[in-house]
Amino acid sequence: MKAFLRFLSFLFLVAAIFLGVLDSIRSVSTSSVSIAGILSVWNYLLPASRTMVEAALAHYIHPEAWRFVETALAALPAFAFFLMLSLLCWMAGYRKHKAIRRLSV
Structure with missing residues (x-):
């Protein structure tokens, strides 16, 4: 391991x-x-998974929870x-x- x-x-x-x-x-x-952000790299590599995560956060946590995650990830450089x-x-x-x-x- x-x-x-x-x-x-x-x-x-x-x-x-x-x-x-x-x-x-x-x-x-x-x-x-x-500087490329992690969201742009995520959209380029796995575009369908972002919508799945967004839907899961909206369903299990709160409909507005994705907005907080998105603002945190938008400020983070991919490297x-x-x-x-x-x-x-x-x-x-x-x-x-x-x-x-x-x-x-």
């Missing part, structure tokens, strides 16, 4: 670096700062989101190494 979490952390890190490079290329080409997921998976899959006892007999 720890190996899987470390591999998943690596994949999230690669995705974060990829999105950061795309943001920097877009920023240089437009001569202004351009930062994937960096956060990478860090969380790395921390969950971290393996503490045993100390080498040099003076033990």
